[in-house]
Amino acid sequence: MTTPPSAATSAPAVADDGDVAAAHWRLVGAFLAPHRRALTGFSLLVLVAGALPLAGPVLLGAIADGAGGAAGEADAARLALLAAAFGAVGLLANGADLLVAWLGARLAWRAANQLRVRVAAHALALGSTWHARSTPGEVVDRVDGDATRVGELLAQVVVRLSAALVTLAGVVVLLTVQDWRLGAALALLLAAGGVVLVRLRDLAVPAGVVARQRSGEVFGAAEERLRGAEELRALGGSRYAVADLHRRSALTLAPWRRQETYATGIWSASMLVVFGGGAVALLGGILLQRAGVLTIGQVLAAFTATQLTRRPLEQLAENIQQIQQAGAGAVRLGELLSQPPAVEFHGEARLPDGALEVELDAVRAAYPGADDDTLHGVTLHLPGGQHLGVVGASGGGKTTLTRLLHRSLDPRLGTVRLAGIDLREVDEASLRRRVAVVSQEVQLLSASIRDNLTLLGSVEADDDRLVAALDAVGLGDWYARLPSGLDARLGSEAGTSAGEAQLLALARVLLRDPGLVVLDEPTARLDTASAMAVTRALDVLLEGRTAVVVAHRLATLERVDRIALVRDGRIVEEGPRELLRHGDTGFARLVAAELGAVS
Numbered sequence: 001m002t003t004p005p006s007a008a009t010s011a012p013a014v015a016d017d018g019d020v021a022a023a024h025w026r027l028v029g030a031f032l033a034p035h036r037r038a039l040t041g042f043s044l045l046v047l048v049a050g051a052l053p054l055a056g057p058v059l060l061g062a063i064a065d066g067a068g069g070a071a072g073e074a075d076a077a078r079l080a081l082l083a084a085a086f087g088a089v090g091l092l093a094n095g096a097d098l099l100v101a102w103l104g105a106r107l108a109w110r111a112a113n114q115l116r117v118r119v120a121a122h123a124l125a126l127g128s129t130w131h132a133r134s135t136p137g138e139v140v141d142r143v144d145g146d147a148t149r150v151g152e153l154l155a156q157v158v159v160r161l162s163a164a165l166v167t168l169a170g171v172v173v174l175l176t177v178q179d180w181r182l183g184a185a186l187a188l189l190l191a192a193g194g195v196v197l198v199r200l201r202d203l204a205v206p207a208g209v210v211a212r213q214r215s216g217e218v219f220g221a222a223e224e225r226l227r228g229a230e231e232l233r234a235l236g237g238s239r240y241a242v243a244d245l246h247r248r249s250a251l252t253l254a255p256w257r258r259q260e261t262y263a264t265g266i267w268s269a270s271m272l273v274v275f276g277g278g279a280v281a282l283l284g285g286i287l288l289q290r291a292g293v294l295t296i297g298q299v300l301a302a303f304t305a306t307q308l309t310r311r312p313l314e315q316l317a318e319n320i321q322q323i324q325q326a327g328a329g330a331v332r333l334g335e336l337l338s339q340p341p342a343v344e345f346h347g348e349a350r351l352p353d354g355a356l357e358v359e360l361d362a363v364r365a366a367y368p369g370a371d372d373d374t375l376h377g378v379t380l381h382l383p384g385g386q387h388l389g390v391v392g393a394s395g396g397g398k399t400t401l402t403r404l405l406h407r408s409l410d411p412r413l414g415t416v417r418l419a420g421i422d423l424r425e426v427d428e429a430s431l432r433r434r435v436a437v438v439s440q441e442v443q444l445l446s447a448s449i450r451d452n453l454t455l456l457g458s459v460e461a462d463d464d465r466l467v468a469a470l471d472a473v474g475l476g477d478w479y480a481r482l483p484s485g486l487d488a489r490l491g492s493e494a495g496t497s498a499g500e501a502q503l504l505a506l507a508r509v510l511l512r513d514p515g516l517v518v519l520d521e522p523t524a525r526l527d528t529a530s531a532m533a534v535t536r537a538l539d540v541l542l543e544g545r546t547a548v549v550v551a552h553r554l555a556t557l558e559r560v561d562r563i564a565l566v567r568d569g570r571i572v573e574e575g576p577r578e579l580l581r582h583g584d585t586g587f588a589r590l591v592a593a594e595l596g597a598v599s
């Protein structure tokens with residue numbers, strides 16, 4: 001498979017809106033490069049399919065002229081031959097159309113799918129700031145809706161439109177051969193029609209952009225509310241959520257209506273051109289026939305040829321709307337693809353086995369688009385195998401500090417090292433294997449337990465190892481109750497409480513055998529019994545590994561070796577846990593003050 005250009009590095013600097021749109025198109029187009037050969041073959045076929053029907057009017061004219069004369073034996077045979085050729089052209093043209101439709105659909109699906117996969121992969125690589133700004137529904141709409149439209153456009157519509165243009169040009173040539181004045185009149189009419197169509201399309205595109213954006217927002221809002229359905233219902237918010245959805249969806253009406261109006265205008269304009277062309281051929285043809293310039297057969301050929309413009313013009317009118325929708329989609333996809341990923345991996349170093357030593361050296365970190373740094377010069381040293389508890393008031397920078405450890409964010413200045421290796425030098429696969437993260441909100445998939453444990457196969461482990469990991473975190477009894485074992489689907493066949501979900505997440509981490517575990521207080525949202533089960537599992541998981549634990553409870557700190565107090569993006573205190581024992585030290589008072597409200 002051809003590797004696509006990195007969206008982050010290939011996004012060109014753009015000056016104005018036109019440049020931005022062009023840059024976005026280039027970015028999207030580059031992702032379809034692997035289909036270039038298939039597209040070329042398809043284009044040739046489409047050109048043949050576009051040119052074939054042109055033979056029909058020529059044959060019809062010759063038949064009409066032949067039938068008008070004295071019908072000798074030879075003439076009758078010639079007429080029969082012409083009629084047979086006329087039928088054969090019709091058959092061939094239809095056959096070519098079928099082939100074009102079949103191949104076009106296949107090509108469009110492949111191109112769209114490839115684009116979809118690329119966009120999904122890029123969306124997954126984007127940082128937390130970007131994801132915080134976009135609802136999952138909006139992202140899904142881009143990954144599926146926009147990618148499908150753009151893939152179809154690039155693989156099929158553009159090619160079909162080229163065929164339409166070939167037919168139109170062929171008709172003009174055909175008329176010119178009959179008489180140049182007929183050809184010139186039709187060319188003028190087509191040019192005028194073309195200008196009107198393009199103008200209408202330009203008006204329709206912005207309406208389409210707004211319409212697609214609004215429907216993306218409705219999709220996003222619906223997804224978000226469905227996800228929080230239980231809470232919404234419990235708090236009596238359902239009615240308001242529905243009313244809000246109705247209001248949002250009503251906002252899509254105006255741009256859709258505008259877009260549809262322009263689409264109808266485009267259709268009418270193209271039909272006017274067809275009728276105008278027919279009138280030109282009939283009127284001009286009859287005048288020229290009276291003047292003895294054309295035969296009746298030639299007039300018939302000219303008129304029939306103008307009627308061939310109907311299909312390409314219909315196609316233009318139809319596809320112009322598709323182009324306009326895909327244009328809006330391409331701009332949105334381009335925007336997404338030009339967002340730099342949170343971090344880029346170029347390093348090849350491998351992290352060693354065993355517990356990893358952690359060092360932060362004068363680290364400053366900022367989120368994309370933020371004016372200020374979130375971390376202001378953090379320095380920290382945690383020997384391999386030790387456990388650090390990080391405490392501090394909300395918004396102080398604890399999560400940001402942990403994000404640096406698994407490279408969800410890179411320092412703006414300073415260095416983060418694991419086992420003495422700058423994280424920017426480390427190979428991605430090695431980092432993902434050796435550093436594990438457990439957040440408060442466990443992300444379980446509606447898939448089998450096996451897929452959840454191996455994260456869709458990203459860890460190789462046989463069933464015995466999977467079951468042993470479940471046992472180790474205390475899920476042995478839960479697992480034993482499941483009739484279909486590791487194949488049980490989470491949700492439908494295997495229900496999980498919040499505590500069990502956390503334990504599953506810990507088993508998932510255990511299987512990776514990491515050297516550093518980063519935890520965001522996994523017991524914070526659990527009841528006492530579940531919290532105890534998770535704490536027991538943590539004892540197993542963290543044994544012999546380095547750990548950084550964001551702690552919201554004093555109890556959590558009892559199991560760590562060192563404690564760091566984070567406030568306003570700085571580590572204001574850091575020291576061994578023993579200091580807490582002496583309740584009168586400044587350190588103990590500070591920690592107690594930070595945790596007092598929640599412990």
Ligand SMILES: Nc1ncnc2c1ncn2[C@@H]1O[C@H](COP(=O)(O)OP(=O)(O)OP(=O)(O)O)[C@@H](O)[C@H]1O
Pocket residue numbers: 127128129130132367368370374392393394395396397398399400401
């Ligand atoms: N993904 C993000 N994009 C932009 N800013 C962010 C992002 N995450 C956090 N911030 C900002 O960075 C600052 C530090 O947040 P951080 O989440 O690191 O604090 P915290 O101490 O972990 O807080 P909490 O205990 O509430 O989780 C806050 O001002 C927050 O608004």
